[in-house]
Structures are given as structure tokens and as C-alpha cells.
Amino acid sequence: MRRKTAVALVHHPVLGRDGKILTTTITNLDLHDMARSTSTYGLDALYVVHPFSSQRLLAERIIGHWIDGSGGKRIPDRATALKCVHVVEDIDGALADLSNEEEKRPEIWTTAAVAPGSEPVSFAAAKESLAQDGPPVLLVFGTGWGLAPEVHERAAQYLAPIHAREDSGFNHLSVRAACAIALDRLFG
Numbered sequence: 348m349r350r351k352t353a354v355a356l357v358h359h360p361v362l363g364r365d366g367k368i369l370t371t372t373i374t375n376l377d378l379h380d381m382a383r384s385t386s387t388y389g390l391d392a393l394y395v396v397h398p399f400s401s402q403r404l405l406a407e408r409i410i411g412h413w414i415d416g417s418g419g420k421r422i423p424d425r426a427t428a429l430k431c432v433h434v435v436e437d438i439d440g441a442l443a444d445l446s447n448e449e450e451k452r453p454e455i456w457t458t459a460a461v462a463p464g465s466e467p468v469s470f471a472a473a474k475e476s477l478a479q480d481g482p483p484v485l486l487v488f489g490t491g492w493g494l495a496p497e498v499h500e501r502a503a504q505y506l507a508p509i510h511a512r513e514d515s516g517f518n519h520l521s522v523r524a525a526c527a528i529a530l531d532r533l534f535g
């Protein structure tokens with residue numbers, strides 16, 4: 348029985364170019380693309396994490412447009428993908444929604460282009476772990492210049508950075524691409 352798994356797109360706390368903590372804005376493209384990837388691999392949810400109510404309202408409006416609004420009528424497939432999206436204030440909101448009373452508290456697994464520590468977990472080992480019984484998993488992706496250290500410090504583990512078999516020396520993927528590649532390596 349596969350472990351219950353969801354994706355989180357985090358807009359705070361993330362790093363800015365100068366390494367300071369900042370809050371990024373939600374982009375329509377991230378939301379759509381990651382909802383489609385999450386739905387393609389049959390995961391439980393995509394959590395869009397934002398501390399500002401105005402931004403959460405924007406995300407809810409985008410989702411509403413594509414599920415119940417004219418977008419959903421015009422392109423029903425899009426509605427299917429966006430039905431997995433939940434907008435929450437913070438990572439704890441995602442963890443609370445992902446687990447129910449009976450289940451153990453979900454584990455946070457983080458991602459980054461540069462491993463935040465010395466012991467990243469390979470995708471092969473992570474895939475193996477997800478195929479067993481165990482607590483739910485929240486796969487966390489960042490924006491800006493990456494997840495803040497405090498998010499990695501909360502993680503049960505962090506996945507090895509995605510890069511080519513023959514490392515090209517560049518691997519700073521868009522969050523959309525990183526999510527799609529990671530999900531395919533874990534569930535493809």
C-alpha cells in the first residue's frame with residue numbers, strides 16, 4: 348500500500364537572491380503545471396502555501412475559474428487537475444490537512460538544486476520507501492532562490508538534487524520542471 352503523498356508549493360519562507368528570507372507571489376503557471384503533474388501521478392493533493400490572505404484569495408479565484416467558472420466549462424480536463432489544489436497559510440496547514448486523526452503525522456521531504464546537507468536521499472531509495480506502508484509524505488518544493496534552511500531543518504529527509512547522469516554543471520530547474528521530474532522518478 349503506497350504511502351499517502353502530497354506536494355507543497357511554498358512561497359514562504361523562501362530565500363531571495365541575497366540569501367535573506369522573503370515571500371514570493373503565486374504564479375498561475377506554477378499552480379496549473381504542478382496541479383497537472385500532481386493529478387497525473389495520482390497524488391493526494393497539491394498544497395499552495397502562502398501567508399498573505401490576498402494571495403490565497405487570488406489562488407482560490409484561479410482555481411474557481413477553472414473548476415466552476417468559464418474556464419472549467421471550456422476545458423473540463425483542466426478542472427480535473429485543479430480539483431487536487433488546496434490553498435493553505437503555511438506548511439503546518441498542509442500537514443494538518445494531509446493527515447487524519449488515525450494516521451501518523453506526515454513527514455516533510457524537501458527538494459533543492461543544491462543539497463542542504465551531506466546526506467540527501469536518492470530517488471531510488473525514496474521510491475522504495477513510498478511503496479511501503481508508512482506515515483504520509485509532503486514533498487516540498489520552493490520558489491524564489493529555494494526553500495529557507497528552517498524548512499529543510501524540519502524535514503525527515505531531503506531528496507538528492509536532480510541532475511543529469513553526466514553532470515552538465517547546471518541544474519537550477521524551474522519549480523514546475525523539478526516537480527514533474529521528481530514525481531516521475533518517484534511514481535513513474
Ligand code: SAM
Pocket residue numbers: 458459460461487488489490491492493494507508509510518519520521522523525526
Ligand atoms: N522562479 C523559479 C522558477 O521559475 O520556478 C523558482 C525556482 S525555485 C528555487 C525551484 C525549486 O524547484 C526549488 O526550491 C526546488 O524545490 C526545486 N528545484 C529546482 N531545481 C532542482 C533540482 N535540480 N533538484 C531538485 N529540486 C530542484
